[in-house]
Amino acid sequence: MSSSTACRPATIAVLGMPNTGKSTLFNKLTGSHAHIGNWPGVTVDLMQASLELAGRSAQLIDLPGIYDLRGHSEDEAVVRRFLASTAIDLVVVILNASQLDRQLRLALQVQELGLPTLVLLNMADEAKRFGVSINLPALSEHLGLPVLLVSAKYGRGLGEARQEIRKALTPGPLQPQDQAPAPLASATPDPTEASQSLEQRLALVDGELPRRMAAILAATVQLPPQWRDRLTRRLDRVLLHPLLGLPLFFATMLLMFQGIYAIGVPIQGLLSSWLSQFGQGVLAPLLAGWGLPAFLQGFLMEGLYQGIGTVSAFLPVIFLFFLAMGVVEDSGYLSRAAYLMDALMERLGLDGRSFVLCLMGFGCNVPAILGTRVMRSTGLRLLTMLVIPFSLCSARLNVFLFMAAAFFTPSQGALVIFGLYLMSFAAAILTALLFQGRFAAEEPLVLELPPYRLPTPVQILTRAWSEVRHFWFWARRFIIIGVVAVWLLNNLPLGVPPASAQSLSGQLGVLLHPLLAPTGIDPTLTVALVFGFIAKEIVLGGLAVIYGQADTSLLGQAMAAQVSWPQAVSFMLFTLLYVPCLSTVAVIRSESKRLDFTLFTIGWSLVLAWTVSTLFFQFSRLVGWH
Amino acid sequence: MASPTAPSRQARILAPLPAPIQDARGSAPETLLSDLAAGHSATICSLAVEPGLRHRLRALGLHRGQRVHLLRRGWWAGPLHLRVGMTELMLRRADAARVGIDHVAVSA
Numbered sequence: 001m002s003s004s005t006a007c008r009p010a011t012i013a014v015l016g017m018p019n020t021g022k023s024t025l026f027n028k029l030t031g032s033h034a035h036i037g038n039w040p041g042v043t044v045d046l047m048q049a050s051l052e053l054a055g056r057s058a059q060l061i062d063l064p065g066i067y068d069l070r071g072h073s074e075d076e077a078v079v080r081r082f083l084a085s086t087a088i089d090l091v092v093v094i095l096n097a098s099q100l101d102r103q104l105r106l107a108l109q110v111q112e113l114g115l116p117t118l119v120l121l122n123m124a125d126e127a128k129r130f131g132v133s134i135n136l137p138a139l140s141e142h143l144g145l146p147v148l149l150v151s152a153k154y155g156r157g158l159g160e161a162r163q164e165i166r167k168a169l170t171p172g173p174l175q176p177q178d179q180a181p182a183p184l185a186s187a188t189p190d191p192t193e194a195s196q197s198l199e200q201r202l203a204l205v206d207g208e209l210p211r212r213m214a215a216i217l218a219a220t221v222q223l224p225p226q227w228r229d230r231l232t233r234r235l236d237r238v239l240l241h242p243l244l245g246l247p248l249f250f251a252t253m254l255l256m257f258q259g260i261y262a263i264g265v266p267i268q269g270l271l272s273s274w275l276s277q278f279g280q281g282v283l284a285p286l287l288a289g290w291g292l293p294a295f296l297q298g299f300l301m302e303g304l305y306q307g308i309g310t311v312s313a314f315l316p317v318i319f320l321f322f323l324a325m326g327v328v329e330d331s332g333y334l335s336r337a338a339y340l341m342d343a344l345m346e347r348l349g350l351d352g353r354s355f356v357l358c359l360m361g362f363g364c365n366v367p368a369i370l371g372t373r374v375m376r377s378t379g380l381r382l383l384t385m386l387v388i389p390f391s392l393c394s395a396r397l398n399v400f401l402f403m404a405a406a407f408f409t410p411s412q413g414a415l416v417i418f419g420l421y422l423m424s425f426a427a428a429i430l431t432a433l434l435f436q437g438r439f440a441a442e443e444p445l446v447l448e449l450p451p452y453r454l455p456t457p458v459q460i461l462t463r464a465w466s467e468v469r470h471f472w473f474w475a476r477r478f479i480i481i482g483v484v485a486v487w488l489l490n491n492l493p494l495g496v497p498p499a500s501a502q503s504l505s506g507q508l509g510v511l512l513h514p515l516l517a518p519t520g521i522d523p524t525l526t527v528a529l530v531f532g533f534i535a536k537e538i539v540l541g542g543l544a545v546i547y548g549q550a551d552t553s554l555l556g557q558a559m560a561a562q563v564s565w566p567q568a569v570s571f572m573l574f575t576l577l578y579v580p581c582l583s584t585v586a587v588i589r590s591e592s593k594r595l596d597f598t599l600f601t602i603g604w605s606l607v608l609a610w611t612v613s614t615l616f617f618q619f620s621r622l623v624g625w626h
Numbered sequence: 627m628a629s630p631t632a633p634s635r636q637a638r639i640l641a642p643l644p645a646p647i648q649d650a651r652g653s654a655p656e657t658l659l660s661d662l663a664a665g666h667s668a669t670i671c672s673l674a675v676e677p678g679l680r681h682r683l684r685a686l687g688l689h690r691g692q693r694v695h696l697l698r699r700g701w702w703a704g705p706l707h708l709r710v711g712m713t714e715l716m717l718r719r720a721d722a723a724r725v726g727i728d729h730v731a732v733s734a
Contacts, residue, residue: 017685067685072678101711102687132712210689223712232714242701339716343704346718352705376678444679444721446686449707449714 009050010058010169011087015079015110016094017103018065019450021122023047024459025094025152026062029162046082053166058089069109070202074373077195083113084184084194090168091117097127097149100134100221104213107143112205113184113198116168117145120161124151126451131224139220153456232451239333245340252333256324257421261414264317265401269552272313276551279305295494299487302548307483307541310552314398314540315468321394322467323460325363330455330463334359338447348429349436351445354384358428361391364471365584369591380441383432385588386601389580390427392420394471395536399575402540406556407568416569420576427577427608482531482538487545489527499524499546519574519610520567520617529574535581566620570613577609656726659694660706660719667695672726679721687711688725 016022030049047062063082064075083091093110095103100121107119121127121134127149140147146164150157184198227233239245283305287297328334337359338352345351353374361368368388375381392400400420404413489505496502501510501523508530509523516526524546532539549555563571579585579602589598662668670692673680687710688694697707697714705716 068681071681071685073682099687099712102685102713105685130712227709236697236707240698240707242698245701339700339705339707342716342718343700343702352716444675444682445705445716445718446679446682446721447716448686449716451714 097121303487377443
């Protein structure tokens with residue numbers, strides 16, 4: 001090998017149990033904004049980031065949080081496969097310092113692999129608060145590994161950690177730097193076989209592990225004689241109260257949503273009218289000045305600018321939503337929600353985790369479906385995947401906020417939105433009740449209830465910001481493609497009045513109208529629904545293009561002139577219940593690995609959407625709400 | 627889809643709790659973790675669970691000889707809230723019924 005390979009980037013695997021602040025530490029070390037999860041199993045995709053250490057670059061890989069290297073979950077298999085078949089320069093094991101009494105086991109398992117390893121005891125602040133004291137030099141000596149105490153949340157001990165990593169990556173005098181480490185099981189190129197050999201290695205020492213662990217703990221760790229976390233004890237007495245617990249949780253959620261709307265909707269209105277004024281006052285004259293053809297001018301202004309502008313005005317609401325959800329999750333309350341709801345969910349063939357994933361689906365369905373990986377039973381996983389798409393995600397919320405403002409007074413509008421949330425729950429419960437027999441699950445449930453924690457503002461803001469960025473990058477392509485397509489369909493063939501019956505979209509609407517006539521959804525709105533199949537972000541942008549208004553209040557007036565309020569509600573119900581977006585369909589397909597199940601979720605959601613919309617619209621006609 | 631051997635959901639809910647586990651000597655039936663009253667502590671003496679759950683419980687600190695404290699029992703036959711060492715966790719009653727305990731004592 002030539003000396004140029006000396007710059008080969010080092011591979012560092014970051015490993016730890018769920019709830020150890022692993023992702024926070026990963027972010028602090030790399031400066032990247034990976035997703036932080038207080039909920040076991042959120043970090044399911046392998047996040048990777050580069051780190052520059054004294055001239056040498058390193059790739060840090062954030063492995064999924066696992067409990068046991070010999071465990072049976074999918075995440076645990078992923079980690080085993082990764083450790084066995086990748087050439088790793090260093091394993092960084094992150095343990096929760098205050099729970100060393102049980103987490104030391106994972107460090108001992110990793111130690112058995114014989115890889116270069118650094119042990120970081122995170123949450124040093126909590127360990128101190130709970131009265132856990134650790135003799136670091138003694139622990140390090142017993143393990144034969146470097147051990148450091150850090151607090152990722154408050155940024156303590158990170159400099160030392162970086163230094164220790166650098167030291168571990170610096171080769172000894174006899175070891176040439178350009179020599180890449182071999183994977184653990186280099187004899188077998190097959191990852192499955194490799195991870196089996198790793199498993200056998202661990203099984204050999206499993207018998208003596210408890211005795212070793214007890215001996216090390218006795219010599220190095222002192223636990224408090226009494227439980228010290230009085231705050232958690234007191235809060236749980238109220239928040240997990242048998243009668244008050246659930247009402248309190250739902251009241252908190254309601255308050256949270258009210259707060260988001262109270263702050264977010266005025267901001268959205270302001271932003272939307274600014275964007276519209278900027279378009280009319282600055283962009284439109286500019287385009288006209290360039291002498292572009294009218295068709296192209298219309299395409300850029302009424303198609304692209306209005307479509308994207310309408311959607312981006314809602315980004316502040318989405319930011320607030322992720323901010324609030326981040327607080328609920330990182331404080332430890334979300335795990336309590338799983339505890340409170342488990343009894344009900346068990347009777348629906350689901351469990352507490354399904355409920356938490358559905359709540360996460362209120363942000364975006366895609367990560368919620370990825371989160372079902374923490375479940376081992378196929379039946380439970382599929383049933384949860386069937387239910388999650390009914391969670392009213394932030395993209396659908398955009399549409400509903402806009403329509404509620406257009407068709408109702410503010411107080412009625414709030415009720416309509418609340419009703420849609422109830423409908424979202426009702427659809428999920430009905431679906432679980434109807435299909436639990438087909439997806440019977442027999443999975444034990446044991447979940448950690450972490451102590452209550454006060455998330456730092458930086459932690460929460462960083463997280464909400466990265467979620468919004470992710471949402472925007474993810475949605476942007478769909479939105480741009482979608483609004484362009486809607487505009488073209490409305491304005492082709494050339495020369496027809498935009499969005500008239502002669503235009504392509506008009507023809508499509510007329511074609512599908514017989515199917516949707518019982519729901520009261522008119523041909524124009526039908527076109528918006530067709531595009532909503534791609535992504536709900538497009539629905540609003542599409543409506544802006546169809547009605548030629550970007551300012552949401554003007555758009556609302558234009559719509560209200562053509563659509564009655566029962567039609568609008570029927571449209572909202574349909575939008576809530578049918579296929580959320582192509583991304584969700586794609587992720588259901590890739591996670592379930594079953595085409596028939598994926599088609600079934602699409603079919604069932606369409607049937608339910610059509611039925612509920614039709615029932616509502618026909619009922620409204622019967623009682624004469626028109 | 628359910629494996630053919632898995633009992634249906636209804637059957638599981640209606641079925642009586644698993645029979646108390648006999649200890650090694652086959653003498654008096656043990657007390658089960660699912661029977662422990664809130665506010666009481668006990669020591670685990672047997673775990674009649676499948677290997678997957680055994681690994682998970684072990685990693686969460688639940689193993690033979692470990693002392694546990696029951697903080698509360700969930701409403702509507704909901705899960706148990708336990709403290710094991712420095713960790714708190716929830717465990718479904720059906721699963722707790724597979725864990726044998728002894729040395730029941732009210733903790734201070």
